[in-house]
Amino acid sequence: MLRRLASLATSVTAAAALTVAGLPAPAVAASAACRPVAGSPRCTVWTGKVAWVADGDTLLVDVNGDGTPTPRSIRLIGVQAMEQHAYSPQPAKRRGDCHALEATARVEQLVKAGKGVVRMTAQRPGSQSRNRPLRSLSVKINGKWRDIGVDLIRHGYALWLPFAGEWAWDSAYELAEAQASGEKNLMWDEDYCGAGPAAGARLTVWANSDADGDDGTNLNGEWIRIGNGGSSPVGIGGWWVRDSGLRRYTFAAGTVVPAGGAVYVHVGKGVDTATDRYWGLTAPIFTNVDPLGHSVGDGAYLFDPQGDLRQSFVYPCRVGCGSPLAGKVSLKVKYGGVERIEVVNVSDRPVDLQGHAVVSRYQHRFEESTVLAPGESMTVPFAGGRAVLDDRGGEVRLQTSDMWTVACRWWGTGKC
Template sequence: MLRRLAALSVAGVLAAGSLVAGPAAPAVAASAPCLPDGTGPVCQVWTGKVTYVNDGDTMSVDLAGDGTSTPRSIRFINVQAMEQTVYSSVVARRRGECHSLAATARVEQLVKAGQGVVRLTAQNASSSSKNRPLRSVAVKIDGVWRDLGLDLLSHGLTLWQPFGGEWAWNAQYRAAQAAAARKGLNLFDTDSCGTGPAQSAPLGVLVNYDPPGPDQDNLNGEWVRISNAGDKPVSLAKWWVRDSALRRYTFPSGTLLPAGGAVVVHAGSGTDTATDKHWRQTAPVFDNPTFDEEARGDGAYLFDPQGDLRAWTQYPSVPPLSAGA
């Protein structure tokens, strides 16, 4: 198996949550266990005051002891919220994909309960995404530090997105998403955005994340299979499938998921047919899992046109990981 670590380009950071060298971290960072409960590997630790909650996975923080009152944009480690498109301190003016505003509101609620003070941790001070430091963020509520990423995943408000090099949270986060999926919370409630097309269709998602040979050399061997166990075909026009990062493939008009059949989306390039589509990516999409302390993995997620998550699979297994309508 090729263990695929983070891409080294800015494009890779945007697409896959990879790590790049960012601005130097403040010299005031201390060392402590990564996790709020005092467990995990050693991390660097900072504190600060939240000045603005940007969205469900980003906030602006005035870092303590950095010699400036200019806030830094902090990207949460290992979670991916749905995309918000209009940002505002006025809630009614915000816009975004289904579930994006709920994630923002949850972060604001927890930050307010913690009086705006946050604890930031990272295994590598230079970890960043789009020039934003990657940090695990915790707020102290009733004397206990609460991990915002873990809370969001536990409520089904974000997707688990492992970042290479920042693995201390993966085991907890992976289990939290699986539990939220089992309970059908928020993202994992298949009609929470409203009744969608073919709402009762029994759909499924299967991903082949590790094709034969080096992943980079066999992109079309990496694929997502969308299945329909029902007795009626389903139009997939404008539906989309994604990994845990921002990469998505949108099905073109005319795509029909046959009754009792499947449509396969290959990661690489090729000639599309009725049942085989091509994502046309130039690098592998799905991270290979690790079965060690890093607890890496990924998932494949099928959304309908209005933004409901209709079927998914998360790996490696923390049952139940595959589900649908």
């Protein structure tokens, strides 16, 4: 099941109050490529003058041709800044989470450099979030239009956020986020907000976006896994995880990730245990990768109580991809009769499959340590006795949790 964020569930804030309801639809100025790259879809284009910047992803804009001088609250496509709680044209009166005010100031800086004039684009003119038109905004600096969204994400001021129907920017924004993460830019600097707890802890994040079966009826099959690769337990009470939208789950006091173990946050409802927590949501939240549907991925993020982003999981991998299993394992596939998929250690040293998954029509995840000795093989549990492989053609992949292919086998009409 594909999840695309259509609106942001936020509390009533000053930013929401700035939304101007009942205004006539702005006149369409033009149609152009959404992005200056080959194969870009077409977008509707408007222009306007910025009245003031509400926060890192919302601007008040006097839209040219809309028949009114009243500014409209415009929500940036593809961008999620950290939450701001007090809004004002005067910077001294603003308040917000760590990184929020920096994002607002960066947007103001770009708008000032563009002399207040913005170019707004959208694939669907009616796209909106909380009654705010959704638009990608650019400013002209030194004779060239600069995408505000890609600037914010690339320099670490904001996260990438997929929006329903507005996919033209997703690949570029996902790449910008991967680059910002690799360079530890701003919010990717894990102690930017102050000295947080458990410095140096070997925590990992892994989100399962594609639950077995129908995501909508298997909410707890979507989860975020907080792993601990260290030799000591790590307390995460007061820490929180979020998706690329505004939803967050905060860990209760006393929550501990055991040494060599993990704590799971399941999206749906259930009874909490020491290692399994339940978000209590009523719908899936992580977007499945679907190239035909223009869905390129999503992310999950772990923050400490200071507001520092300590670990993240953005899929599929775009920068610095790889696996310690590369060249050390192979796949054996029997697709006729009694089906069988095996993972084989072809190296001369033990290998651990943890953090990987075997993917065909279904998937099997190696969530906990699974060690194969040199020359040893194991049969993937979902394969034996069940017709999951198409005799006419298909493929089986061993992938990292962020979808980088380590090994692949194909037959018939399949292709690796």
